[in-house]
Amino acid sequence: MKDLDYNKISVTTVSGRYITYDHISEFLSSLPGRFVIKIEGESVRKESIKSITFGDGPKKILMWSQMHGNESTTTKAVVDLLSYFNQESTDVLKLVKECTIKIIPILNPDGARDYTRVNANKIDLNRDAQNLSQPESRILKKVYDKFEPHFCFNLHDQRTIFNVGETIKPATVSFLAPAFDHERNNSPSRKMSMKLIAAMNSKLQKEIPGQIGRYDDGFNDNCVGDAFQMKNTPTILFEAGHYENDYERDITRKFIFKAILKGIKTIANDRIDEFTVDQYLSIPENGKQFVDIIVENIDYKSNHLTKSKIIPIQFKELLILGKVKFKPELHIFEKEPKEFFGHKTLNCNDANDMLWLKENDLLKLLS
Known part of the structure; x- marks a missing residue:
């Protein structure tokens, strides 16, 4: 099967590291009515937090980006994903028949404007899953409860310090199947997360061999991924990292886009069980060298x-x-x-x- 031409679907008007709703609003407004855009609530500073929902299939996937406001690469990737789904190809029609996808492109708009990890109250939203002290945290929880996803994609950036294992290759993309307990046991949902990551890794190894790492799986129930895994929802942490000379991360976004699309296709086509937990565990852990x-x-x-x-x-x-x-x-x-x-x-x-x-x-x- 011929691979897609990424250059034809990449949204080049959304680029660079500084991404707010201002940068993506024109693109979102251009989407046709089959993309349902909804205001889910407001940030600390009363900026609207939006979701985009499309597809009408039984398999529900929830993804969110810029939980940390200065982690914008995955937001560019989901904009590219929306561009891909705005086609009327055979592949797209099949995927939207099998899946319903809901995306929150910027969960922390105040942090995005300030280019900071935390929200306007200086709270790390990824340490607020239990307390739910912040409006942005409550919005994500509300969306999760109402949508009842079968899979969650938790989209982040990681620093340039990470390498793959002990090699000299940068961790351009890293994944994690979050733990659901301190002992890091494997529940059915966590195993499914691992298999889905193995599927995405199989795709990326053809594109950037040796540049995919596995993030540390220390358990923290205040982290959203761990909290959703505790609820038996297969959850995957994506970490967009460094590619050679790509400090704007407009190359890394392509690999995140392709990983997300591979994940969606694997879910839609019921192919998760073609991959194994051992394949996930074979991905080297990240170093900090x-x-x-x-x-x-x-x-x-x-x-x-x-x-x-x-x-x-x-x-x-x-x-x-x-x-x-x-x-x-x-x-x-x-x-x-x-x-x-x-x-x-x-x-x-x-x-x-x-x-x-x-x-x-x-x-x-x-x-």
Whole structure:
């Protein structure tokens, strides 16, 4: 079967790291009536939180993005997904006959506007699943209870620090079948999550071999994925990560889109049991061995000896005049690994690299 032409369905008017409802409203307004757009409630600052529902099949899938406001890659991916479903191809007609899909593209619009992880009350919504102290948390719970999904897709971004296993490959996409108890046992719903991830991994390995990781499965019932898994709803955590030179994450969005679509097709075609728990467990766990930049060949004097050291640099993301800027800063590891890698390497023996370091006020950090 011929693969789809992603370039024909990608919504290029929605791009970059800073995504709010302002950026997607024109596209959402262009969707035809078979996409039912509903205001589900309001954020702390009274901004509308919307859902888009389409399809009329018996298998119900709920997905939400930007629970953390500064994690926008998956929002771009679900916009591309809506574009795909706006076609009238044979594949689309079959999928909407089998599935009903509900998407909340931006659950935390206040955090999205501020480009922060938390909401306007400085609360991490992904630690509010039990207390339900925030309006955004209550909206998601209300939608979940009313929609009664058979599957949940919990869509996030992860930092550039993650690599796959102990390899030098970045974790461009990571998955998790959340635990439902402290012992991390496998319930029927969790096993189904694992099998569905194995299906999506089989697709992505053809696109970005070796760049798919498995997220840590430590249990926390305040996390939404764990909470929904506790309710026996197969739930999958998606983490959009780094692809080479793709700090705007307009390449990674394609792989998230393809993973989501593979998941939907696997559900629609009743093919989940063609995949196994062991295939899921074979996905390497994420390491934390990357930094954005390694600076090499720095000479400094200590005890009258000249030594060479390597300096790790990490970008801090700052929202400036509606654009996300990447400010390089000295990186301090929580626990320094035996070996670490850089997405980019600068050499102090290279004049151009030294100019870049000077322009970014980094020379003082290297002394």
